[in-house]
Amino acid sequence: xxxxxxxxxxxxxxxxxxxxxxxxxxxxxxxxxxxxxxxxxxxxxxxxxxxxxxxxxxxxxxxxxxxxxxxxxxxxxxxxxxxxxxxxxxxxxxxxxxxxxxxxxxxxxxxxxxxxxxxxxxxxxxxxxxxxxxxxxxxxxxxxxxxxxxxxxxxxxxxxxxxxxxxxxxxxxxxxxxxxxxxxxxx
Amino acid sequence: xxxxxxxxxxxxxxxxxxxxxxxxxxxxxxxxxxxxxxxxxxxxxxxxxxxxxxxxxxxxxxxxxxxxxxxxxxxxxxxxxxxxxxxxxxxxxxxxxxxxxxxxxxxxxxxxxxxxxxxxxxxxxxxxxxxxxxxxxxxxxxxxxxxxxxxxxxxxxxxxxxxxxxxxxxxxxxxxxxxxxxxxxxxxxxxxxxxxxxxxxxxxxxxxxxxxxxxxxxxxxxxxxxxxxxxxxxxxxxxxxxxxxxxxxxxxxxxxxxxxxxxxxxxxxxxxxxxxxxxxxxxxxxxxxxxxxxxxxxxxxxxxxxxxxxxxxxxxxxxxxxxxxxxxxxxxxxxxxxxxxxxxxxxxxxxxxxxxxxxxxxxxxxxxxxxxxxxxxxxxxxxxxxxxxxxxxxxxxxxxxxxxxxxxxxxxxxxxxxxxxxxxxxxxxxxxxxxxxxxxxxxxxxxxxxxxxxxxxxxxxxxxxxxxxxxxx
Ligand code: FES
Ligand SMILES: [Fe+2]
Numbered sequence: 001x002x003x004x005x006x007x008x009x010x011x012x013x014x015x016x017x018x019x020x021x022x023x024x025x026x027x028x029x030x031x032x033x034x035x036x037x038x039x040x041x042x043x044x045x046x047x048x049x050x051x052x053x054x055x056x057x058x059x060x061x062x063x064x065x066x067x068x069x070x071x072x073x074x075x076x077x078x079x080x081x082x083x084x085x086x087x088x089x090x091x092x093x094x095x096x097x098x099x100x101x102x103x104x105x106x107x108x109x110x111x112x113x114x115x116x117x118x119x120x121x122x123x124x125x126x127x128x129x130x131x132x133x134x135x136x137x138x139x140x141x142x143x144x145x146x147x148x149x150x151x152x153x154x155x156x157x158x159x160x161x162x163x164x165x166x167x168x169x170x171x172x173x174x175x176x177x178x179x180x181x182x183x184x185x186x187x
Numbered sequence: 188x189x190x191x192x193x194x195x196x197x198x199x200x201x202x203x204x205x206x207x208x209x210x211x212x213x214x215x216x217x218x219x220x221x222x223x224x225x226x227x228x229x230x231x232x233x234x235x236x237x238x239x240x241x242x243x244x245x246x247x248x249x250x251x252x253x254x255x256x257x258x259x260x261x262x263x264x265x266x267x268x269x270x271x272x273x274x275x276x277x278x279x280x281x282x283x284x285x286x287x288x289x290x291x292x293x294x295x296x297x298x299x300x301x302x303x304x305x306x307x308x309x310x311x312x313x314x315x316x317x318x319x320x321x322x323x324x325x326x327x328x329x330x331x332x333x334x335x336x337x338x339x340x341x342x343x344x345x346x347x348x349x350x351x352x353x354x355x356x357x358x359x360x361x362x363x364x365x366x367x368x369x370x371x372x373x374x375x376x377x378x379x380x381x382x383x384x385x386x387x388x389x390x391x392x393x394x395x396x397x398x399x400x401x402x403x404x405x406x407x408x409x410x411x412x413x414x415x416x417x418x419x420x421x422x423x424x425x426x427x428x429x430x431x432x433x434x435x436x437x438x439x440x441x442x443x444x445x446x447x448x449x450x451x452x453x454x455x456x457x458x459x460x461x462x463x464x465x466x467x468x469x470x471x472x473x474x475x476x477x478x479x480x481x482x483x484x485x486x487x488x489x490x491x492x493x494x495x496x497x498x499x500x501x502x503x504x505x506x507x508x509x510x511x512x513x514x515x516x517x518x519x520x521x522x523x524x525x526x527x528x529x530x531x532x533x534x535x536x537x538x539x540x541x542x543x544x545x546x547x548x549x550x551x552x553x554x555x556x557x558x559x560x561x562x563x564x565x566x567x568x569x570x571x572x573x574x575x576x577x578x579x580x581x582x583x584x585x586x587x588x589x590x591x592x593x594x595x596x597x598x599x600x601x602x603x604x605x606x607x608x609x610x611x612x613x614x615x616x617x618x619x620x621x622x623x624x625x626x627x628x629x630x631x632x633x634x635x636x637x638x639x640x641x642x643x644x645x646x647x648x649x650x651x652x653x654x655x656x657x658x659x660x
Contacts, residue, residue, distance in 0.1 A: 053567075054385075055385040055386070055387060057280075057281040057282060057385075058279060058280050058281045059280055059281065059282065059283060060280055060283050063283065067282070070384060070385035071384070073554065074384065074554075074557075075383060075384035075385040075557075076383050076384060076385035076386065076387055076540075076542055076557070076560075076561070076565075077385065077561060078387070078565070078566070078567050079561070079567055080557070080558065080561055081558065081561065081562060085420070085558075085562050088418040088419070088420055088562075088569065089569065091417075091418045092414050092415065092417070092418045092569055095413075095414040095417050095418070097413055097414045098414040098572075098573065099411060099414075099573045099576045099577065100572035100573050100575065100576040101572075142580075145579075176281070176388070177388040177389060177390060177537065178387075178388065178389035178390065178566055179389075179390055180389070180390075180566065181389065181390065181391040181392060181393075181566065181575040181576075181579055182389075182566040182567070182571075182572040182575045182576070183566045183567035183572075184567075184572055
């Protein structure tokens, strides 16, 4: 085996290991959310996280890039917030009188089609990579109330001493008019 | 217009009892689409959503889709979004820019400007016109259906399907001063608000009237939001809204002369109501409300001084929430917004929310407001999530045959309404009350039963006097 093909092979193995590591990160995240271990889930988010879910619009062919989604930092959205507000959401559930989640919903996160961008984003600071994933979040509450949320997440993941954290998450929910009465689940 | 439904029997407002039927019955629902939504002034949108000629925004009136657009002379039009040929929805986008709308089905086309033979929205293009119709189609008669009346009120666009309806300002009555308080610049100058890009739209398994009656004056339900107060989402870091927690001694002197007492203010002849103050003639002392973000706080201090100067001794009011009959509500202070409760069947509604800011506010201020609005309101808002849960299960638990035998109780404050000061035809109650819900449903019943606007003119109504005549205060 030539030197270059052995290098290629070891790069491919590195990529595979990273892919596996990121998938494991997402599965662990889903586990914490589904098991309602919200406080621990918050630890998987960077202190400066941007958590953004735009509104989606029906627009003419050719106008999607410009106006299909509302803009982070400028427009209305379903979510455009940081860790402080996410922490408040968790605290609100823990009051036991947050009626939209009392009794708690049954929620399951299916995470799939994980694509990891191998090239680290910045060379000086902590390693950051972009990872895309698709989700199906199932919510069932009380007796027959059921919502299915399907979409795509584009994350910026940062490697810290403690391991990976989510530094930015853009969530594209594949609905324009929201078909659920509220958004009490985390994505 | 005969109907087996007699709404005034279902709404026994003098006893404070209202039948559950009006929230769950498909028959009542079908009738209210015509009687209420077919004749009331409805909020369609805001001019800032269509700043340029031929911009359009697709909205709703009742169950139905309408196109709000602007012609080459900057005149705004609202058309029913259905093709006169075979009904196809002419525009299936949410927004865009188009001089002509071409129907996808058989390609009839409709011009926003019209032409010498066609009014705005008129039919200007028909494939095979000469050969297929051979002169038998009068294009001037088959354009998009325009609303019967349309008004641009300080940037907010309202429309009515009934040409006999009273004009918008008569319809509002003195509710106008409260709508002004929502739309006017925070510095007291008229108008000047704009919509933040993107309208939240979402479906709620609830009758639409639960939203309307909650916002018309349900101060009683704040207890349901205690979980939000406990986690403090307000822009000063306490509670839900403008609660102030100032530790800074130097700042304390500029706050805390409370504004005049808030209460429920309602318009029995019109059906509108709100929580707010009666007119007052001096600005209450400055109340710090954005202490977590010093730049925004500074900005509002400056706005406060401008307001004191601009308004002088003129009348002014404060209003956190209110409803303009039938299905437009507002948050007048924080989080400032207009919204509509669109009927989607007896037991479902679609909520639409337009968030407002002063158009000339600095970007940083707009951004802080926007973030606060989003964490408070809408389907992901920490406060409003719980409202939807309550309206959802109130609707579903009311549809049973047994439950249907028992009316809801609206007796709070019944017989203790007083005449409001300096507002025409308005009643006032200083404490928690259901006066506004009662007058809303009474007005709703009048619309349901009346044959025409001849019987609905607010200035000919005795409702206001009747309530005061029955009142013990
Ligand atoms: S339905 Fe529109 S052209 Fe036929
Ligand atoms: Fe509420």
